[in-house]
Amino acid sequence: MARRPGTRGTRWTRRTGRTGQGRAASPVGALLRLLPRASLPLTAALTALALLDAALAPALMLSVGVLAGRLPGIGAGLGTAAGHGVLTAFAVLCGVYVAGLLAEPAIEVTAGRLGRRVTACTARLVMRGSLRPAGIAALEDPSVADRLTLAQGQGTGMLPVARAVTALPALVSARAAGATSAVLLIGFHWWAPLPLIAAWTVSGIWRDREVRRAVDVQAGSTTELRRAEYLRAVALDGGAAKEIRVFGLSPWLVDRFTRAWLAGVGRVGGNRRGAAVRDVVAGVLLVAAHAAVLVPLAVESGHGEVGVARTTVYLQAVVGTAALGWLGDLQWTLARASAVVPPALEVAALPERDTVVSGALPAAGLPASGIRFEKTAFRYPGGRRPVFDGLDLWLPAGGSLAVVGANGAGKTTLVKLLARLHDPTGGRVTVDGTDLRDLDVSAWRHQLAVVFQDFVRYELPARDNVGFGAVRAPRDDEALARCAHLAGLDPAVAALAHGWDTPLSRRFTDGTDLSGGQWQRLALARALYAVEHGARVLVLDEPTAHLDVRAEAELYERFLDLTRGLTTVLISHRFATVRLADRICYVEGGRVVEQGAHDELIAQDGRYARAFALQSAAYAGGTHA
Ligand SMILES: Nc1ncnc2c1ncn2[C@@H]1O[C@H](COP(=O)(O)OP(=O)(O)OP(=O)(O)O)[C@@H](O)[C@H]1O
Incomplete structure (x- = not known):
């Protein structure tokens, strides 16, 4: 099936059709399920307040109608039964009004507190989800990077998730008022609410679809927006400040940022084709529906068939049914602010996608005998060529092994396999004869001390x-x-x-x-x-790359002290460092092509000897290899 451009970010969701929590990825539905996880008491309190507030709107409508109906009785005097009726209706109206005034701030405070909890809960889900996989393959997947971008609310026009929480009670209250209005209209004629419900529902659904599509496109455009965010970070973070100035990168950065940003947001803006036509049709439907109810109401009211009080209530009810339709900013806010929840849940479920699965065996005291790469094959996910293709290597416990080879030969990848950041795609890595995959991964990593190249x-x-x-x-x-x-x-x-x-x-x-x-x-x-x-295993990947000559020499002097009793892997392009190791292996074409002690390899006069001679000559000649 052809894929729309710019929808890469949603590939993961579409493929699984589910969120990480195993449910359909409806943002508002996902948010509603998240609320009790964020705080059950606050969710209960907000629900109660929202329902109370929802009940107040029809109560207000009714009490206004009752007061309007009784008002003529005031002429008989306040002391009369009719006068008491007016006062009672007025008191009820005031009570409802005051309750509404009190409910508003209570909802605001409760929704604010719950919103903060949901923000923290979402952030926690994203952090835990992205940190929990034992391996790093998923994090190097661009579709995961897109979900992470969205989960952090960095998409086009995304709003903080807390805004969705404050929008929810307002939406519930508005919908309840709309439904009550429709019910009240049944008192006028059983059919009266039907045309209004139909017109508002149709127009509301059209607008809602439009919003969902916009939010969807927004999700699909994150690849461009991620690039834009990266360029902005490069410009502002400070790490690149020196190079930006020396190479004069400022105009390039601003230009590329602008283009990537506009490409990202352009997809959202460009998705309103046909919306104008639908708006016109919806407008016509609404006018017709209102006419179908208001004309009979005016006629019957004029003929005295419907009294003042009922006319007042019905008029309010006609206007009130609008709350069943599109609620403008409220729905936009809800859609855009809740959009972070499904990707956050998907990131939370990242561990399910991880191929590096922990074993159960303890690793304390390992290695006692040694580490062996046995016919190890490895290809990065999505990689065209294997990095290793039947690599055999023996690393005796307590010894030091230097790994050399050209750039890209796979030296750092070897360390990643050793640390189980990836697992071999063929063969295995064993420690004292046990497959690394059978060991508890944290316990094994506790045995490792690594200085990564980066x-x-x-x-x-x-x-x-x-x-x-x-x-x-x-x-x-x-x-x-x-x-x-x-x-x-x-x-x-x-x-x-x-x-x-x-x-x-x-x-x-x-x-x-x-x-x-x-x-x-x-x-x-x-x-x-x-x-x-x-x-017990020390891995040094290019440990002297940033050191000056004296510091490097100092490290050589200390090398035996540093590595005493440890199983050491030393990766370096500096042969003066490499020769300190007990044994050296030369990696090329996905395999170990030479191995032995420095003197043995020199005597073999193979690749290692030639590379060593080349570097020695370059140093002797005053240039660096
Ligand atoms: N995350 C990755 N995804 C896909 N390919 C990768 C990834 N990391 C490295 N590679 C590729 O794997 C190969 C081996 O890379 P590796 O970093 O292990 O080489 P290296 O021998 O350590 O190189 P150098 O001497 O330059 O540090 C290279 O071709 C590299 O492009």
Whole structure:
């Protein structure tokens, strides 16, 4: 089936036809189901208040009618029975009016509080959902990225979900008033409400469909809007501030942002074809329906067949049936603000799509013997070619293995398989003979300490940046100091104005930033902190990329100290670093093509030896390889 352009974001929903909660993805329905989860007492209170408010509208209508009917009796004097009747009707009218005045702020406060709970609940669902999958494949899927964008309310004209909660009681109250008006009209003629109900319903359904379509298109346009949001973030976030200025990217960024944004919102605006025709037809229907009721009412009232009181009530009721039709801003608000709920529920259900499933076996003490990649094959989801195709590799416990190979050979992918961020698509990875998939995934990761090539610079205090190596461990300042020392971070920590509590970002009060090399040492300290708390496998992916020559030399000197007793995987393009490892493997074409100790590989005079010679010659000649 041909797919409309720009509907990529809804592919996931359409494929499953269900939300993550296993129900149809109606935004308002999903919101109604979410309310009690956010707060049961507040939902109950808001429902009660909304129903009370809904009852007040017809009560007001009736009491006005009764008062209008009794008013002529005032001429007989207030002390008479007719006068008492007028006073009673007036008192009831005042009571209803005051109740309405009191209900309004009560609804506002309750809806406001429930709205905040729903906002928090939605945010929690999205955070937990996107963080819970053990693997990262789903998060790299563009359709998931689109759902995440929507779930965060970043689509075109999306409104905060709390606005939907405040719109709901107003909608209930309006609909109830409309229904009561229709019922009251039966008193005039049994058929009187029918033309009005039909006309308002038809026009309401047309407008409602239009809104749903607009919100749908809005969802489908998130790929463009995500690009626009990215460009805006690049311009404003500060991380790219230097390059933007040096390369003169400002006009390009503004232009591309504008184009992507307009392309995204254009889809929404461009979806009103035929709406004008429907508006005209709806207008004609409404005029005809009103005429069908008002003309007989005027005639019968003029002939005295319908009294003043009833005429007053019926006139209000005719006007009141409008609440059965399209409720303008209220419905727009509800549709746009509740649109975040289905994608939020889908993101909440992300773990169901995850292919990385935890086993149950404990991992404490592993590896005692070693880690083995056995005929491992791997292809990224949607990837054209396999990264590995029968890779065999043995990593003895307590030893160090360096992995070398050209850019894109799959070195980092090897680490992802080791950490079970992805699972092999063929073959297996074992530790002490047990398939990694049979181990409890958290327990196995507890055995790992990784410095990723693209390690994260958390804009948080230095203590957290290192402490994240063992986030569940109690605060341990001595361990922090030891790790900082081993990673060569002492001078940087000593220079922090508030020591370990200094935020490592200029965007926070008293915050500071570190140099690239200092950040890399911090990432190393984080991994060492994990080792302090039980990790037995240390993975260093390009650990010296940001270090100066002296720092790199220092790391070489400390390498044995750093890795003592640990099973170490070292990935590096710097052969001076690589040769520190017990064994080296050369990855090419999805397999290990050479492996052995540095001297053995040099003696083999193969790829490793040639690459080593090339880099040595480049350094000797004063250029970097
Ligand atoms: N998330 C991903 N989705 C699809 N393909 C990917 C993904 N990550 C990496 N690849 C591809 O997998 C291959 C191996 O990438 P990997 O990052 O493992 O290489 P590498 O050997 O670490 O490279 P480098 O030396 O440049 O760091 C590359 O062709 C890359 O384009």
